[in-house]
Amino acid sequence: MCGECDQTFTRPHNLKSHLATHSQERPFQCEICNHHFRRQHDLKRHKKLHTGERPYVCKSCSRSFARLDALNRH
Template sequence: EKPYHCGDCGKSFSQSDHLVKHMRSHTGEKPYCCGDCGKSFSRRDHLAKHMLTHTGEKLYTCDDCGKNFRRSDHLAKHMLTHSSEKLYRCGDCGKSFSQSDNLTDH
């Protein structure tokens, strides 16, 4: 059941706080401000991720090679370098890549 509805786009939510967060996508409200650089965010978790750029703290470690990352999505992208699976193929020469960025650069 999703009783909370957005008046702007009609999207529905199961919890009122989810609707509040969603409404910021329409209003542009960014109530969470970085005390170090002044950059603002619509969500607290986005500010928390941003704060890692100031501390230099790297919480995510690759089990294969030991390289450290500040963000889990960066680790996930890095993990593709260890994969033998190459999903991105060049239509011109046939060379395959594990990351779309590498195909684009090629």
């Protein structure tokens, strides 16, 4: 359980990742634009903006997206 917001997690790794959202520390830096992130996952997602990578494709209209949540909203 998170001591900051009482959110619970089934896996210790998920709790550890979540705890970074409460920290002001941003140890992960984009080498292209120097933007900093709290979690490595967020940096990885951000880098797709620079590469133009759009791996999620709609099966109905072939439109592509950088993020799965954007495809799901579409």
